[in-house]
Amino acid sequence: MTTTELRYATPEAQRAPVVKLYLGIGLLVFAGLMLVGALMRAAQGATMLTLAPDVFYQLMTLHGAGMVGTAGLAALAVNWYFLSQHVQLNPKIFLATLLLSLVAVAMIVGSILIGHFAAAWTFLYPLPAFSLGQWSKGAALTFVGGLLLLGVAFLLVYLDMGVAIVRRYGSIARALGLPMLFGREPIDATHSPTVVASAMVLIVNVAGIAVGAIVLIMTMLHLIYPALAPDALLMKNLIFFFGHVFINATIYSAVIAVYEILPLYARRPWRVSRPFLAAWLAVTLMVLAVYPHHLLMDFAMPPWMAIMGQIVSYASGIPVLVMTAFGGLMLVYRSGIRWDAASSLLVLSLFGWAAGIIPAVIDGMIHVNLVMHNTLWVPGHFHFYLLLGVLPMVLGFASYLCANGQQGRTGLVAVAVYATGGTLLCLSFLVSGALSVPRRFAVHEESWQWLGNVGALSGGIVLIGTLMIAVPILQKLPRARLASTGIGARA
Template sequence: MSTTTVSNKISYSEAENQGALVAVKAHLIAAFLVFLLMMLAGATLRAAQGNMAPIGADVFYQFMTVHGAGMIGIAAIAGMAVLWYFLRQYVPLSTKIFWINFGIFLTGVVIILGSVFLGKYGGAWTFLYPLPGISMGAWSTGAAAAFLLGLLIIGTGFLILLLDFGRAILSSYGSFGRALGLPQLFGKEPLNPYHPATVVAGTMVLIVDFIGIAAGAVVLVMMLVNLYNPEFKPDPLLVKNLIYFFGHVIINVAIYSAVVAIYELLPRYTGRPYKTSKVFYAAWFAIVFMVMSVYPHHLYMDFPMPKWAMIGAQILSYGSGLPVMVVTGYGALMLVYRSGIRWNTSAKLLMLSIFGWAAGGIPAVVDSMVSFNRVLHNTMWVPGHFHFYLLLGVLPMIFGFTFYLLNGANGAQEEKPPLTERLGFYSFVGGALLFVGGFLASGASGIPRRWAVHLEEWVPYAQWSTLGAVLVIVGVLLFTLRVLTVLPKAPDPALAPAH
């Protein structure tokens, strides 16, 4: 594919398309099953805090560890599956490498599960130094090492996949800047409104995720060395910076990967093209730097941090979610407005994701303000905000894409969605709002996070959230049953250009 025809889609053989579709379906089916299991673990945690599930503190922290690591990992790989499906239409991605990453991911997952449930590791997914090595007998050095090794293996798979992204994008566009639309942004090339939004998003994901995961690999190796050679003592503040840089990047990239479902599918549902512009390019270019620069808002309480880093984090945190979220949300609303769109399950989920992304970011911005952070950051407010944009932002993007594959190219627009889809949607949405509302109300009331046992006056908040979690699980269970029974046999939606 020449760089003079970058808006054209790549042609694959029927066998290649079928192989790619099978790979994407495998990712999505695994994602739904893991989402369901991790939600059960999360509901158990809230039920334990609400005195509704009698589990010990050791089991609580094991569940908390596997829930955090599992949800972040599966959101990352499912979001990447959405991006990969659409990006391969514009650049020549390798299905073999896509499968290799999936196999490496599952290998890492098995090792992590063994470290938690066999080795009883319960140091949280953040694995903050020096906790993994000083468990006071709660788990062994081997269990901590297995957890860190599992994360390192998963990260290695992602790096391999991202290298393939880089190869494919460079072979088609010649440079990452051109793929991002920078020559158009700065007037070096004529504006092309049909430059693929997916390629812009995919290039941003490649750059940011590669750097973030590489930083994670560095800190994981440092901590593995420390476990078996305690004389090697890395600087705790450096380690914490690397961990939160890695963690903040990988979970945000899950959103920026899955958001391409909005760019690709809403035009098909509305019959209107999604056109890129200089504002669009500027937003995605800005977020390349902003998503890597705001993580110090997690470190306000670490007084040795440089003052300039804290000030910069606060300023950037105010606007970090705005560029892409605004252009995406505004663009989606303009596509839908007076389009006569039929609100099938996929379309409803995609529009829900825009609400969840925007509304879920508001508590995050509040927490990033130093005056609020001092009283909110170590409370339930923080899991409230990230559950908000994960449950109601990222997951609906992934679910919306899945129902597109499941219901065909037109999203079954001429038919009323099955009862399971309709019940699943409303149970999921209602439960998610109740669930995150319980978290945010808990945080506003000063209830601390990561406490296995709650005081009596805190218990009702946990019980409300538990009810919300049950409704979410019912919704996802209904979705999963339909996915398991219909998706494996669903034909290729036979994508057509949106313009």
């Protein structure tokens, strides 16, 4: 670190405890929700387990809201930890975000398990108000209020991150590297990719969460005053903008772990360059513009939005394939990298993200969407992103922090188990989609049930792999001296 960086960086002693809390809670919740996911697939298989439809849809809502929220918080921990090496962040605000999030989680879980709320994590308007006796208005308000509180918690820490970035870099645009990209400043090779990614995440996710807050408040008002009924298509646009941006911001936050840790293992630098900055600017704009690809089957939408959705959907995959995945592979090639749990998880995460782009882009084509929309093809591609992308980034980060890589062969076996289960699960979803099996069905027809059983077994393997990776981390986490991996000095 340079003297300037030391002046701005958050002291290590203040960073460690809160990050540990985020990771510890996150890993436990991930494992629990994986079990829920496997149970749902088993229920669809109808051989090992049966679940009443109302219970299934409650678990589906829990799995969706829980995974998205937890992935968001865990990715935030990655982002906050590495950004705090460059700017002065306030650990108390970071802790307050966690505490507010836990209150939000209690509200969401309570609304589902006690109030029987089951309108899926997307709470697609006006379904929360149309339960036909399945859940009460209070349960719906509690769920929606929980999501709103979660959004407030994120905005709180983003405010601190934004202020800290502006204090050091002058503006968010400068942190994103725009003056360097457009030649107004020379390329500064010491400008951290973490700062660039953080600036992008701030821009898109503040917008995403703000829109999310609007649609959540409108949903609450509709619940309280049913006569106040907003336009369903407008609400759908707002919900999918929020959902798409939030989950994308999660991926782009978590990938910071790859930018920061993989160079340590490869003993090669990952520096900013003009193409790198151009890619991040493109991603910033495209993440905000691509959401209409979720609405291709809403023919009432203007055709230009459907066309834009298809084209931007394809284009937004290019920066990942050309910059991040390719850059990571270039770093690893002939590097003599030491393979352990952390390094292999991070490379796996790049693979999961890159591979998931293929079925996502194909589903983003209008022709294909006509026969694939809302089939199990959709969870097929996003489980590639999340289960084989974001989660390995978080697990790799946790493994690196706890020096868990030292466990050697056991760690590699655990990653192999995880990767095998994850790939099988994703493929079982994609094959189901190709056979037109609908998503979000509590009861599957007999001809579809074998795929549910394959999914349940694959989910079980993923859970075993996760526990093999996470348990040693959780054992070491309370005493871990963060970032003491013994893999050498920073490149």
